[in-house]
Amino acid sequence: MQNGKKALIAMSGGVDSSVAACLMKQQGYTCMGVTMKLYDNEEIGVSSEKTCCTLKDVEDARFVAQALDMPYYVLNFKDKFEEEVIQRFVDTYIEGGTPNPCIDCNHRIKFRALMRRMEELGYDYVVTGHYARISYDETSGKYILKKALDSTKDQSYVLYNLTQEQLAHTLFPLGTYEKTEARKIAEANGLLNAHKHDSQDICFVPDGDYGKFIEGYCERTGKEEEGGKFSPFEPGDFVTEDGKVLGHHKGIIHYTIGQRKGLGLSLPQPLYVCRKDLDKNKVVLAPNDRLFQDTLEAGELNFISGEYPRGAFRCCAKIRYKQKEAPATVTPIDEKRVKVVFDEPQRGITPGQAVVFYDGDQVLGGGRILRSKEE
Known part of the structure; x- marks a missing residue:
């Protein structure tokens, strides 16, 4: 039975986004599957056999959409992806930092460019296979971003840039599931990618050789x-x-x-x-002990509530996706920067990466690391 709501499903061809689509159909949403075409392998010098964004992935997504009886389209975001993700990736390395392109892709492509397309098509929600949760607090009238129940798959770290408006039009169906459950759902519904391996590398640098990619990209584009x-x-x-x-x-x-x-x-x-x-x-x-520092400065900030902090506050923060968050004090420097002081020194604070703030399982926000104490 249809519930009157329409959902645009971002489908990568992997099991998570496929199960997200399946769950939305089961909940009565009118669904459309879309795969974002982000780059041409030849143009950026990546083997089509190694990257995750292959013709096979598109075929897998299309097959799942057909199996779920939903329309499916490939949307071209190549120019936007190069400008907003690849160029920022290259620039950050050239400037001496270490970028996180997955954060930029979520922020600038999936939940900005794709959401604009959602509005143009007259749909109500963008749906992805991220492991995270969204709730609504009646008292404050605010949407809240939370960690996934499966702590081993939680992806809230890369979603800290989401705004109240975006959260109001986003659904994460997998946030309350474990990965093993998602595969069982895919299997039970006859989805061909139920046991497909997860992508581990950055999609446009699948061999992990960032330096080689950057050199080749700059040579091809004539970038200064x-x-x-x-x-x-x-x-x-x-x-x-x-x-x-x-x-x-x-x-x-x-x-x-x-x-x-x-x-x-x-x-x-x-x-x-x-x-x-x-x-x-x-x-x-x-030596390793010299990598531990307790203070950093961050900019390009986003706070989920939409309200910039008026003073210092306590939270837990983490500086890498796979790292456990640690107690810290966050103090505004001005309207664009904060200072973060950890109770205990953290290893490898790296400019270009993100620091994300948590209160229990709630994501408060985060920002881009500009420098550590000793820089």
Whole structure:
């Protein structure tokens, strides 16, 4: 039985979005499946056999839509994706940071560009296969973003940019399910991708070699190589904190804070990337204990309630997707920046990544890490 509501289902061809579509149909929504065409493999130099956004994925999504008796379309967001995700990814590395393109894709493509398309088509909701929950608080009149019940699959970290308006028109059907349950639902409904492997890598850098991708992208597009006094593509020195040269690096874009493997050095003790000096073209290496800091500054902020904090507040915060949140104090610096001080030092605070604030299972908001205490 139809409930009178219309849902636009973002379908990647994977099991999660397919089960989301199945659940929405079972709940009586009028559904349309869409796959977002985000890039051409040849244009960005990625093998079509390695990336998750293949013709096979489109075929899987189309098959599921047909099995669920719902219309299905492929929507072209290539230009928007390159501008809002790939270019920001490249720019952040060139500037010495480490980006999180999944956050940009959710923020700028799925819940901005796709939601505009939803409105144009006269639909009520955008539905995705994210593991997160949305509730509505009658007292405050606000929507609340919460962690998924399955803590091993919770994706609330990458959704902290959602606004009240977006939450009002978004549904996460999998938020109350465990991954094993989702696969059982897919199996019970005869979906061909019930046991399809999850995608692990960034979709447009499936082999994990970010430096190689950035070099190739800049060469193809003629993008100017900027960062500091030196080109971030130019080889330079690995050094200790007191300036001792340990060897030579192949370009600052190839390294990120906390990295130990892939340095190409034979060292008497494990050393990690603790800082990148773009002005001197040096990558500073140090022992693991030097990676722990307790203070960071963040910008590009979003608070789920839509209200900027008037003063300091206590919460739990985390600086990486897979990291457990830790107690911290967040203090506004001005209308665009906050200072976050953790009760205990955190390992590998990295500019370009996100810091996300929690109150129990509720997401308060978050922002982009601009710098750590020692920078």
